[in-house]
Amino acid sequence: MSARAWRDRARRVALGATLPLALLGLWQLASRGGPGAAYAFVPLREVGAGFVEVARSGELRFNALSTLREAFTGLLLGSLAGVVFGAALGLSRVADRLLGPLYHGLRQVPLMGLVPLIGLWFGNGAGAKLVVVSLAAFYPVALATAEGLRQVERTHLELARALVLGRRDTLRLVLLPSAAPFIVTGILQALAFTWIASVGSELLFSATSGLGGFMSLAQAAGRMDLVIVAVASIAVLGGLMNAAVMRLGRRAQRWRHAT
Amino acid sequence: MMNARRASWLDRGAVFIGPLALLAAWAWVTRRTSPEGAQTLVSPGQVVSAVGELLANGQLLHHLRQSPVRLAAGFGCGAGLGLLFGLLMGLSRTADEVCGPLFNAVRQVPSIAFIPMMILIFGIEETFKIVVVAKAAFYPVALAASDGVRNIPRGWIEVGRVYGLRGLALCRCILLPAMLPGLVTGVRIALGRSWTVLVAAEIIASESGLGQMMEMGRQTMRQDVVLVGVFLTGVFGFLLDRSMRVAERRLARWRTA
Numbered sequence: 001m002s003a004r005a006w007r008d009r010a011r012r013v014a015l016g017a018t019l020p021l022a023l024l025g026l027w028q029l030a031s032r033g034g035p036g037a038a039y040a041f042v043p044l045r046e047v048g049a050g051f052v053e054v055a056r057s058g059e060l061r062f063n064a065l066s067t068l069r070e071a072f073t074g075l076l077l078g079s080l081a082g083v084v085f086g087a088a089l090g091l092s093r094v095a096d097r098l099l100g101p102l103y104h105g106l107r108q109v110p111l112m113g114l115v116p117l118i119g120l121w122f123g124n125g126a127g128a129k130l131v132v133v134s135l136a137a138f139y140p141v142a143l144a145t146a147e148g149l150r151q152v153e154r155t156h157l158e159l160a161r162a163l164v165l166g167r168r169d170t171l172r173l174v175l176l177p178s179a180a181p182f183i184v185t186g187i188l189q190a191l192a193f194t195w196i197a198s199v200g201s202e203l204l205f206s207a208t209s210g211l212g213g214f215m216s217l218a219q220a221a222g223r224m225d226l227v228i229v230a231v232a233s234i235a236v237l238g239g240l241m242n243a244a245v246m247r248l249g250r251r252a253q254r255w256r257h258a259t
Numbered sequence: 260m261m262n263a264r265r266a267s268w269l270d271r272g273a274v275f276i277g278p279l280a281l282l283a284a285w286a287w288v289t290r291r292t293s294p295e296g297a298q299t300l301v302s303p304g305q306v307v308s309a310v311g312e313l314l315a316n317g318q319l320l321h322h323l324r325q326s327p328v329r330l331a332a333g334f335g336c337g338a339g340l341g342l343l344f345g346l347l348m349g350l351s352r353t354a355d356e357v358c359g360p361l362f363n364a365v366r367q368v369p370s371i372a373f374i375p376m377m378i379l380i381f382g383i384e385e386t387f388k389i390v391v392v393a394k395a396a397f398y399p400v401a402l403a404a405s406d407g408v409r410n411i412p413r414g415w416i417e418v419g420r421v422y423g424l425r426g427l428a429l430c431r432c433i434l435l436p437a438m439l440p441g442l443v444t445g446v447r448i449a450l451g452r453s454w455t456v457l458v459a460a461e462i463i464a465s466e467s468g469l470g471q472m473m474e475m476g477r478q479t480m481r482q483d484v485v486l487v488g489v490f491l492t493g494v495f496g497f498l499l500d501r502s503m504r505v506a507e508r509r510l511a512r513w514r515t516a
Contacts, residue, residue, distance in 0.1 A: 015353070016360035023361070040380045102277035108500065109493035110455035112371070113470065115462060116477035116485045121299065196369040203374060204462055212372070219375035227375050231368055239367040 042224045050225030059214070064233055067210040071191070071198040074130055078137025078194065079187045085138070086145025086183075091175070096146070107139050111197060115204045129201040136197035137190040144186025148179030184252040188245045195238055301483045306490075309483035318472070323491070325467040326457060329385070333392025334453045338446060341397040345404025355405075362401070370395040370456045374463055383464040388457060395456040396449040403445025407438035440511040447503035454496050469495075 030041040054060040088095040089103070111132060122128035152175055160170045202212025211230050218226035282303060289302035313319035348355045348362070370391055377387040411434060419433040461470025469488050476484030 012356055015356040019357055019361045020364075097274070098277045098280075100277070101274045102281060105278065105493070105497070108497035109489055110451075110458050110496055112455055112459035112462065113473065113489060113492040115459075116473040117482070117489050119477050120480070120482050120485060196371065199369055200371040200459060203371060204459060215372070215375045219379055222379065224376070224379050227379060231372055231376055234369070234372050235364065235367040238369070239364075242367065 039222065040224060042228070047225045047228050050223070051229045054226065054229060060229065060233060063209060063211050063214040063230075064237060067195075067198050067202065067212065068237070070126075070129060070133055070202075070210060071194040074133025074198065075137045075187070075191055075194045077130070078134035079141045079190060081134065082138040082141025082186070082190075083145050083183060086142035086147075087149060089142065090146035090149030090179070091171075103142065111136055112200055112204060115201065119205065124205050124207075129198070129205055129207065132201040133194050133197045136193040137187075140190045140193060141183070141186045144182050144189075145179065148182025148186075149175055151182070152178045181252050185249055188249050188252070191241055191245055192238070195241060199234055301486065305483045306486045309481070309487050313472075313484065313487065319487075322467055322469050322472040326461065326469045326495075329388050329461075329468065330392060330453055330457055333389040333457065334396045334450065336389065337393030337396030337453070338400045338449055340393070341400030341445075341449070342404050342442075344397070345401035345406075346408060348401070349405035349408025366398055370452065371459050374460055378464060388460045388465070391460050392453045392457050395452040399445045399449040399452065400442070403442050403448075404438070407441045408434070410441075411437045440507060443503060443507045443510055447500060447507065450499045450503060451496065454492075454499060458492055 024044065027041055028044055030037055031043040033041070051060075085099075085103075089100055090096070114135070115132060118128050118131050122131055156174050156178060157170070160174045165173065198210065199212040199215075201207075202210040203216050206216070207213035208217065211234055215227055215230040218224075218230065285300070286303050289300055310319070344358070344362075348358060373391055373394055374387070377390050381387040381390065415433050415437060416429070419429050424432055457468075458470040461468035462474045465471040465474075469492050473485050473488035473492075476482070476488060
């Protein structure tokens with residue numbers, strides 16, 4: 001890299017770091033405003049100490065893994081159901097007309113607004129959380145699958161008809177391959193939703209495990225340092241997953257253009 | 260011919276068939292089940308009578324009034340700040356370089372995950388709900404505004420200049436119409452997210468609002484009350500979304516024309 005590129009990069013890093021550092025400084029100042037302020041604005045040293053404490057005890061890793069497991073299990077179940085349901089909507093006009101309005105109507109209910117109802121039906125435990133997280137994946141994947149099947153090129157379908165392919169072969173050789181990039185993109189996008197839904201349902205279902213549960217316990221105990229550690233972990237893990245999804249998504253798109 | 264007629268019948272009538280079939284199945288199931296079974300699923304009639312009960316004791320109107328007020332306050336602050344911030348980031352490269360990294364870092368935190376932190380800072384009164392809703396509204400609007408500014412083709416601005424437009428007139432005739440459709444989409448997404456987060460915040464800590472009504476219903480095992488809440492949150496979310504979609508179509512009309 002040339003000296004100029006280096007200088008440009010250093011300048012951007014410096015500029016980008018200004019605001020976060022200024023805010024951290026303000027936070028530190030606020031923490032000196034007496035015992036009342038130190039309760040909400042804990043000194044940064046304490047946040048560091050809190051991080052070391054829960055990282056050493058394995059608490060952080062355990063809870064992060066538990067939330068991740070929940071997000072991916074929900075992604076798997078919700079995507080499976082979403083692909084099947086979306087395929088029904090995309091392939092059958094009758095199913096689309098009958099179930100489509102119902103699907104779009106139910107989708108309007110905010111997911112977190114379903115939590116009290118799901119709590120009554122499935123209790124307060126892991127099952128209820130999994131239902132919420134799976135639903136978070138179900139909606140977008142069903143939409144993407146139906147959309148992908150509808151956008152199959154007419155010429156491909158005509159070719160299938162000309163070759164007298166049966167229903168099954170048409171599905172296997174024409175419809176699914178051309179809808180696959182849409183489905184993959186839908187599933188990748190759904191990951192962000194299941195991650196949010198996992199954290200949210202842990203908060204709402206008064207769970208005791210997972211990053212959300214860890215966070216609400218810390219809040220109840222007035223441990224702002226641990227709340228911040230949890231928020232930062234959620235951000236870092238979410239950011240990493242988003243970056244991975246972007247890369248994989250580009251690959252899925254490339255495949256689509258290649259065929 | 261036969262096919263076409265069948266299709267149009269499907270088009271018009273079928274919208275109602277799905278929901279009506281679900282309603283019928285629901286009524287049938289609740290009628291068949293024993294009284295113990297009735298507790299896992301209340302009947303449609305019970306939900307309707309719960310609406311009557313909640314209307315009579317004034318609870319429904321009380322909760323129904325609180326949520327939109329909070330939504331309006333939080334969304335107004337968040338979307339307004341988001342618009343200003345997005346314009347700033349879109350117009351000035353320095354502003355983008357200074358604010359961008361922090362902006363993107365905070366974006367990785369789901370709004371709902373901010374709730375415990377906001378409760379510790381602001382307490383469980385109104386402020387924390389409004390701040391969380393504002394955060395949810397801020398991002399989609401800010402992104403739409405900055406993208407909107409960046410994506411205006413330079414040629415359009417040059418054409419405006421050729422016609423002698425400058426300053427405010429340039430903003431009004433070229434920049435605003437070019438940005439508006441995208442901005443309205445951002446506002447629609449922001450409204451949806453704000454509503455979801457508000458309901459969640461009300462479930463976690465509130466004295467009123469639709470979320471709280473549902474949470475109280477859950478704690479007292481009043482499934483009929485919970486279902487009334489679910490229905491109303493859905494209808495309200497639907498109306499918000501639909502009204503913004505109508506606006507989107509109106510404002511994007513010039514593109515196709």
